[in-house]
Amino acid sequence: MDNLCPRFEKAMGLLSTRWVGLILFDLLKGKKRFSEMEADLPISGRLLSDRLKMLEKEGIVTRDVYSEFPVRIEYSLSEKGKALAPVIQEIQHWAEEHVSADDVDPEC
Structure with missing residues (x-):
């Protein structure tokens, strides 16, 4: 590939930002x-907020x-965010098929 599409490059940069996928x-x-979310994810509150x-x-x-x-x-995910569901699910499927249990943290 000679030239990366700037849109593709931006999308990959966004999705590959640490913790965004999780x-x-x-x-x-x-x-x-x-x-x-802070309880569910192994991430600091400050970084999660960011x-x-x-x-x-x-x-x-x-x-x-909510004014309470x-x-x-x-x-929540916006419509734009929900459109990423098939992408995330496909990555999960790929990981289950191709990432060895030896390659990940046993706490996961």
């Missing part, structure tokens, strides 16, 4: 509060704020 995989299950802001800016994640006390904030 965040998207977690949000495929449905809406989540920040604290739920990645969620990036994904929100890209239009992949939606942040819904205390304020409730939920994150």
